[in-house]
Amino acid sequence: MRILIAAAGSRGDVDPYTGLGAALRRAGHEVALAAPDPFAPLVRRAGLEFRALPARPEARGDVAGRRGLMRSAAAFVTGLARGFADVVDDGTDLLVLSTTTAPLGWHLAEAAGIPSLDTHLQPTTPTGDFPPVVGGTRSLGRLGNRAAGRVGLRVADRLYTEAVAGLRRDLGLPPLGPAAARRRREAAGLEVLHGFSEHVVPRPADWRAGLEVVGNWWPYLDPEARLPADLEDFLTAGPRPVFVGFGSMAGGDGRRLTELTLRALRRAGLRGVLQAGSAGLDAAGDDVLTVGEVPHALLFPRVAAVVHHAGAGTSAAALRAGVPSVPVPVAADQPFWAARLAALGAAPRPVPYAALTAERLADALGRAVGDPGHARAAATVARHLAAEDAVPRTVRTIEHLAAHAGR
Numbered sequence: 001m002r003i004l005i006a007a008a009g010s011r012g013d014v015d016p017y018t019g020l021g022a023a024l025r026r027a028g029h030e031v032a033l034a035a036p037d038p039f040a041p042l043v044r045r046a047g048l049e050f051r052a053l054p055a056r057p058e059a060r061g062d063v064a065g066r067r068g069l070m071r072s073a074a075a076f077v078t079g080l081a082r083g084f085a086d087v088v089d090d091g092t093d094l095l096v097l098s099t100t101t102a103p104l105g106w107h108l109a110e111a112a113g114i115p116s117l118d119t120h121l122q123p124t125t126p127t128g129d130f131p132p133v134v135g136g137t138r139s140l141g142r143l144g145n146r147a148a149g150r151v152g153l154r155v156a157d158r159l160y161t162e163a164v165a166g167l168r169r170d171l172g173l174p175p176l177g178p179a180a181a182r183r184r185r186e187a188a189g190l191e192v193l194h195g196f197s198e199h200v201v202p203r204p205a206d207w208r209a210g211l212e213v214v215g216n217w218w219p220y221l222d223p224e225a226r227l228p229a230d231l232e233d234f235l236t237a238g239p240r241p242v243f244v245g246f247g248s249m250a251g252g253d254g255r256r257l258t259e260l261t262l263r264a265l266r267r268a269g270l271r272g273v274l275q276a277g278s279a280g281l282d283a284a285g286d287d288v289l290t291v292g293e294v295p296h297a298l299l300f301p302r303v304a305a306v307v308h309h310a311g312a313g314t315s316a317a318a319l320r321a322g323v324p325s326v327p328v329p330v331a332a333d334q335p336f337w338a339a340r341l342a343a344l345g346a347a348p349r350p351v352p353y354a355a356l357t358a359e360r361l362a363d364a365l366g367r368a369v370g371d372p373g374h375a376r377a378a379a380t381v382a383r384h385l386a387a388e389d390a391v392p393r394t395v396r397t398i399e400h401l402a403a404h405a406g407r
Contacts, residue, residue, distance in 0.1 A: 001029045004031075004096070008035060008036055011247065012313035014098075015039075015219035016195055016216070017035075018033065019219050020391065023394075032049035035051075042219075053083075054081075080104065085108055085170060098121070102118045103164065107168055115405040118192040121196065121312045122336075124153075126145070128141075128204070132149040132151075153179075156178075157182070161178055214394055215388035218320070234273065240302065241304065243299065244272055245307070245314075247314060259358075260357065262288065264358045264359075265288065267358065306318040312333060322383075324375055324378050325347040327341050329350055348367040351364050
């Protein structure tokens with residue numbers, strides 16, 4: 001079977017699908033992963049065919065506020081829609097779609113007459129159990145949470161309206177808006193797989209049948225992968241350091257963040273490994289080392305704590321390693337995951353990026369590293385995650401879907 005996975009956004013929106021794609025390839029399928037150009041090396045290292053999506057993997061969160069976030073998201077969707085249809089060839093049997101690509105991919109599947117499967121990294125369907133992942137962390141009660149979730153879907157629909165209209169025209173399909181397309185799939189009861197753990201976010205009790213939480217799809221890791229020699233030397237030269245990284249967030253704020261981080265680390269008496277990321281963190285010394293992209297699966301188990309922006313992927317990687325987090329959420333779904341880490345006991349109270357100071361970061365580091373309860377809670381979740389394996393369940397679902405469609 002020829003499977004096309006389409007994922008777009010920042011690295012955390014794409015990397016989990018490299019592990020899923022590699023597993024499908026081991027199961028005997030031909031797998032291509034469509035993603036923005038900068039992720040071609042990630043995809044090819046996993047042994048998958050790469051196809052370029054016309055979108056830039058820039059941070060969709062704007063630290064200036066919600067209005068900036070919406071502008072950035074709208075520009076991202078518009079760019080993504082351009083040429084999206086070109087990644088689906090005549091031999092494709094099944095589309096596997098991420099949260100960001102699904103509202104466009106449904107129409108490609110319709111035009112090609114092939115099945116598609118939504119695979120989400122966040123809980124996007126409204127529920128009374130908690131507020132929507134991009135709507136703040138304060139519960140509005142069961143009715144309020146569901147209502148806010150529906151509002152969130154309508155906002156997302158508006159972001160895709162123009163792009164979907166143009167795509168359907170290009171495909172020769174009759175007009176159908178994003179909201180109508182979503183309602184049609186819901187009415188059909190189509191299965192949606194969610195790539196996070198029920199031990200982190202329990203499956204909502206009011207979700208319909210077919211909305212399944214299967215566990216994390218972990219990024220592909222080459223069995224021969226090793227940490228860089230200078231990082232290995234730094235790790236063994238003293239006590240466990242703290243990892244500090246903001247991924248694709250906080251672009252252009254590197255100098256302030258670097259100085260702030262150094263003051264916090266030294267105030268807390270801790271060594272640090274800084275990941276440059278889009279922010280451009282950069283420092284060197286006996287007690288600090290700056291690195292580029294390194295596998296979290298290899299590094300995180302060897303640090304004392306992880307300071308991060310609370311993206312879904314980094315949050316899961318810290319829990320998998322069994323180490324405490326210091327979440328510094330910036331935008332989008334990050335406050336949701338930061339709150340989950342704190343609720344699990346695997347992190348102290350989050351420090352919002354907009355309120356980040358050296359003093360607040362030092363205090364949070366002191367609590368994360370000094371309170372053994374955070375390490376115990378993280379280790380407990382890590383044991384649960386180690387017992388889960390989302391891949392076989394996902395592969396079975398994909399194969400069943402293709403067989404049911406006669407492919």
